[in-house]
Amino acid sequence: MLKYANPTNFLALAGRLIPWLAAATALLLTAGLCLTFFVAPDDYQQGSSVKIMYLHVPSAWLSMMCYVIMTSAALGTIVWRHPLADAAQKAAAPLGAVFTLLCLVTGSLWGKPMWGTWWVWDARLTSVLVLFLIYLGLIGLWQTIEEPAQAARAAAILTLVGVVNIPIIKFSVDWWNTLHQPASVFKLGGPAISGSMLWPLLIMAVAFTLLFLTLHLMAVRNEILRRRLRRLSIDAAHAEEKSEATA
Amino acid sequence: MRSPLSALFWRELRIARSVGGGGAMSLVFFLILVSLTPFAIGPDLNLLSRIGPAILWIAALLATLLGLDRLFQVDADDGSLDLLLTASTPLELIVVVKCVAHWIATALPLVIASPLLGLTLAMEPTSLAGISLSLLAGTPALTMLGAIGAALTAGLRRGGLLMAVLILPLTTPVLIFGVSSAAAATGGTVPFHIPMLILSGLSLASLAGAPFAAAAALRARDA
Numbered sequence A: 001m002l003k004y005a006n007p008t009n010f011l012a013l014a015g016r017l018i019p020w021l022a023a024a025t026a027l028l029l030t031a032g033l034c035l036t037f038f039v040a041p042d043d044y045q046q047g048s049s050v051k052i053m054y055l056h057v058p059s060a061w062l063s064m065m066c067y068v069i070m071t072s073a074a075l076g077t078i079v080w081r082h083p084l085a086d087a088a089q090k091a092a093a094p095l096g097a098v099f100t101l102l103c104l105v106t107g108s109l110w111g112k113p114m115w116g117t118w119w120v121w122d123a124r125l126t127s128v129l130v131l132f133l134i135y136l137g138l139i140g141l142w143q144t145i146e147e148p149a150q151a152a153r154a155a156a157i158l159t160l161v162g163v164v165n166i167p168i169i170k171f172s173v174d175w176w177n178t179l180h181q182p183a184s185v186f187k188l189g190g191p192a193i194s195g196s197m198l199w200p201l202l203i204m205a206v207a208f209t210l211l212f213l214t215l216h217l218m219a220v221r222n223e224i225l226r227r228r229l230r231r232l233s234i235d236a237a238h239a240e241e242k243s244e245a246t247a
Numbered sequence B: 001m002r003s004p005l006s007a008l009f010w011r012e013l014r015i016a017r018s019v020g021g022g023g024a025m026s027l028v029f030f031l032i033l034v035s036l037t038p039f040a041i042g043p044d045l046n047l048l049s050r051i052g053p054a055i056l057w058i059a060a061l062l063a064t065l066l067g068l069d070r071l072f073q074v075d076a077d078d079g080s081l082d083l084l085l086t087a088s089t090p091l092e093l094i095v096v097v098k099c100v101a102h103w104i105a106t107a108l109p110l111v112i113a114s115p116l117l118g119l120t121l122a123m124e125p126t127s128l129a130g131i132s133l134s135l136l137a138g139t140p141a142l143t144m145l146g147a148i149g150a151a152l153t154a155g156l157r158r159g160g161l162l163m164a165v166l167i168l169p170l171t172t173p174v175l176i177f178g179v180s181s182a183a184a185a186t187g188g189t190v191p192f193h194i195p196m197l198i199l200s201g202l203s204l205a206s207l208a209g210a211p212f213a214a215a216a217a218l219r220a221r222d223a
Helices: A007-039 A048-080 A083-115 A123-144 A148-162 A165-175 A195-246 B004-017 B023-041 B045-068 B070-078 B080-086 B091-120 B125-153 B159-184 B193-220
Strands: none
Touching: A007 A048, A007 A083, A007 A195, A048 A083, A048 A123, A048 A148, A048 A165, A048 A195, A083 A123, A083 A148, A083 A195, A123 A148, A123 A165, A123 B159, A148 B125, A148 B159, A148 B193, B004 B023, B004 B091, B023 B045, B023 B091, B045 B070, B045 B091, B045 B125, B045 B159, B070 B080, B070 B091, B070 B125, B080 B091, B080 B193, B091 B125, B091 B193, B125 B159, B125 B193, B159 B193
């Protein structure tokens, strides 16, 4: 395991894993979408608009899982100052922002026919919006600080401060009376959702997770290469300077 | 011989009081924000008195943040931050002292001025007391959270706007409970002390936690 903490070994591993992960993602995503559209039943109240759930719920899970992964990478940055952790952090922020935006947009599209409004300011929606803004802030921070190691430490601190929002999102539907429904899949006493809907949902969730892992690995690989390129161009500039000084 | 921390405290207050230090400026900014709002939404006194607490809180939030980007920026520019970093006094305590001085210089005047500005927004006397108390309890949390942003963006060019983008989402709970305690003062279903206690809790928690994050961010600048 420790062997892959070396960026070169990690690049080799990522190169081998990415095609398999991408293939599995494509397979499961196709299967999940087919199940969603042709097999999963319409809701007796919501009709076919319930199918938005198969995109909304996985993106909501991913928006939070991405932050948790980013937080563990942030701990890696703070404790071990490992460049791989820096890259994992940086790669996760835009992905998390996209999944959160997807969650907000699909939720809004679902809310219009079901609740009669695009948006309400209840605790769940507001806390997810705050999560989205935190992701945007982190992206801004990454882009503003030029020195990569310094940017990683600053982003790690902000990530660790922002992690208070994750339990607030998770439990917002229990603590406050929200228009958003409470948890129905992961709860005591088993899921409160019929098996015919649960299976397509779980397959979509696994597909989204694999999609995230694929994109994250690719982005980490790009970030490592970008850092090497930066190092090489700095070295080249130094060498040029030296040769000019001697000439 | 004064202790280093009290010397720092008085230094910060002197800087804030001098011209361009930002102490008086954020009060003027607060005044302008509050007086611009009635022009934007119209001079309907009923409406103004209903949303008065919200106006005052938003204005206080922005005015507090406006001055905060200078909390570590000036010290980073003139090199005194490096002296503070190498001092034997713990950096966390230095952050706390700087924040307390900053709060006294910029936020406390807002708290004191808020009832006067509330009068122009046709707010009831109980509501005026409520808004002052809620600002008194809530602005320390804004200063402490802002200190994290100020530390993260110290030494960056154009750090001010980035700092607001980083910190404003985190201030959402403070704003929610600040406005709700000001609203609870004039009646409503929730007793006044409940949002007030939560607001004080937010301030105390950020006072306890934020100095560590801000100090870590300052150390991360050039470690």
